[in-house]
Amino acid sequence: MYLVVVTALAFALDAVFGDPRWLPHPVVAMGRAISWAEPRLRTAFPDSPAGRRRAGRVLAACLPATSFCLVWAALALLGAISPVARFAAEVYLCYQLLAACELRRQSLAVARALATGGVGAARRAVGMIVGRDASSLDAAGCIRASVETVAENASDGVIAPLLYMMIGGAPLAAAYKAVNTLDSMVGYKNPRYIDFGRASARLDDAANWIPARVTALCMVATAPLAGLSASGAARAWRRDHASHLSPNAGHPESAVAGALGVRLNGPGVYGGVLVQKPYVGDATRQIEPGDVARTCRLMYAASMLALAAAAVIRLAICLAAR
Template structure:
């Protein structure tokens, strides 16, 4: 029952408080470890494709395994001191592994600037949550970027960590976050990370394969619950779920595009380089700022569905 209450408590902590700036976050420490490991390994190993592959593989092994060992030991030690302390630590880390409230807050900041008609401020706001270049985006481009981010991060920021914490508590959820953080820092297909980041990217693909597909199906159900088009979400998901270089990223994006009846993705600039990405969904209407709010409602609806279903399964297994 420890994991049951830890997951429920963590979910409520994230829903109520998100990630307060004053509270140290494990992902920040993970990022520092990744940077330190990368610097040391690039210095020590040959600057060749084989050397960079070896360095990236070392990071991809050390960080997740280290995270699992350290957090597992911490939770065990806390529980040995007192069961309530062990539960409190697991609740805290489960809450920090989830990103629903933070995602909603950041995307709503984009909506507020668009609603005021302040496009430069909207570009700055969306730049906080997307990797693409934003300085030349139109209002529609800013809106599209925010909606895509909500849809994609509903999977790797909410559903995936929720699934892993249901399986193995906070240590497994934070191990997943370590994998996801590595991918966000190293998993680029540019000259610098083509070889060094390959193992991190492949590991992230594997870790997200099942959660992303569960998230897409939950998004279809969430579309029905929030007054959007479940039929459109199902149709576009089945058609467009593979229209992305990643095997996972288009899963929830396609369901979101179909639910809203808009077109997402398409060409974009990253670090000044043009990428001719395929579009996702049909432009049944023009995208509008309120679609950010609609996407957030579906994200919250699917999160609640995942929590209820996951806890129900967990309870049945315990009983």
Template sequence: MTFDDGHLWAPSFWAGMAGAWIIILAYILDRCIGDPRWIPHPVIGMGKAISALERMIRARVKTNEGLTRAGLLFPLLIAGGSFAVTWGVLLLLGLIHPIVSGIAEVILIATTIASKGLRDAGMEVYRHLKQQDFAAARRALGMIVGRDTAHLDEPEVVRGTVETVAENIVDAIVSPLFYALIGGAPLAMAYRAVNTLDSMVGYKNDKYLHLGWASARLDDWANWIPARLTAMLLITGAWVMKLDAKGAARMVTRDARLHPSPNSGFPESAVAGALGIRLGGHNVYHGVSSFRAYMGEPTRPMEAEDIVQTTRLMFWSAGAFVVLCFLTVLVVRLTGGTLLWP
């Protein structure tokens, strides 16, 4: 098989696969070292920029109508700015040498994903549960969820951990890699900015109902395709791991849309069906009880090992998506198509 730029096995052909190699290396880098605390993380800068923009808006805008219009500034300035800054940095580094730019792109994409961090957070809760240190398990869970955890029993701690890991397979792994596949580090960084905006101002409460609406809506749109891809990956992963793949597919079909989020129900219902457990129920936020629709069927009581199984499903799904990214680039190259990057 030959192409305009040479034989299938020619170096020029595989050099054209640079986007695939960058994504693979970025995932491996995150899987191995995660986000070391001694390295400044881009999300910290995004958070400071969001807080500064919010202070500036609130100092000048006092009406709900004005806040609604001003809410558009968050996606435009924060997400747009993240894209532009990343693109500019890579352009300048590319003037030094393409390899320098490629290395920087690997590192930047790695900062947008959090497979190791998500796994470590879940397994910390698991270790405390296995040691029967329930107070420590509740504190560890409280570091990764917004709900009150001080009085949760063991099954509820497990539920909170499984729900958080499952939901974040989309936000922390599949979505940033999905956008990296489309537009490299600039688009992946823009997605991370959108996700950070949602976590800071995308709340449906009195404080952010008007100011944060655009950020929340954009986050929903950005995760729409990745959430559904994640559900399919989890169903396939359940089959590979000899879990209940049929149950996962059935629960996605039946329960995913019951979740208040248009996207989070897809990974959570898939995991619930695969493990044969029921997620959802009553959560307490700042002393106020809130009910979230049930997902899955409780074929057995939840146990600490469900955290381990969820983590394994997460890694299987993440690895499968990285392979899918590679195959997508390969097919585009084989068919003579072009990619938006690099």
């Protein structure tokens, strides 16, 4: 029951409080560690494709392992002092590793910016949450980018951490977030990171393989609870999940596109380069600002289903082992 209660409380705290700016955040610490380690590893290995790949493999191995060990050691030390202190610390750490509330806040800020400040304000708001160049986006493009961000991060920002928490508590969830942070910082297919970030990108693909598919399945199952189409979500997921440059992101994004009845993805500008990405979903209607809130409702419904299912499975395994 311990990890079930820890994970459920962490999810509830994130839903209520989100990420207060004044609190230190473990993902920020991971990002700083990556920024510190990258130039040193690049210097330590030969400046060749093979050398950069070796340096990247060291980073991809060390940061998740260090994150796991540090969290495990801290919790073990607290547990030796007080089980209550360990429990509180693990709940807090798990809460900090979830991003549902922040996703909701920042995505809805795009819709509000569009309504109050026009396209220019929406571009600035969406530029805070996406990696693409937002300067050329029109109103529909800003909303589409927000919906896509919530859809993709429903998996790696919410449901994947929940699943890893349920398996190994805060230490395993911290290791997963380290993998995810590595991918977001160095896992790019550009001249700077094509070699150095390869190991991080592949590790992230492996870590998200099951969670991405679980997320899409939960979205299909809970679409009616969010007032959306389960049949549309299932159809688009089955047909379009492979129509994405990522082996995982296409699963939740295609499910969201089908549930909403809109078309997502398509060409985008990244680092000044136009990237031709296939569309997912069908344009049965034009995307609209209200779709951001609908996607957030679907994210929460799918997350709660994933949490409940994982809790039932964990408890069943524990009871069977007795």
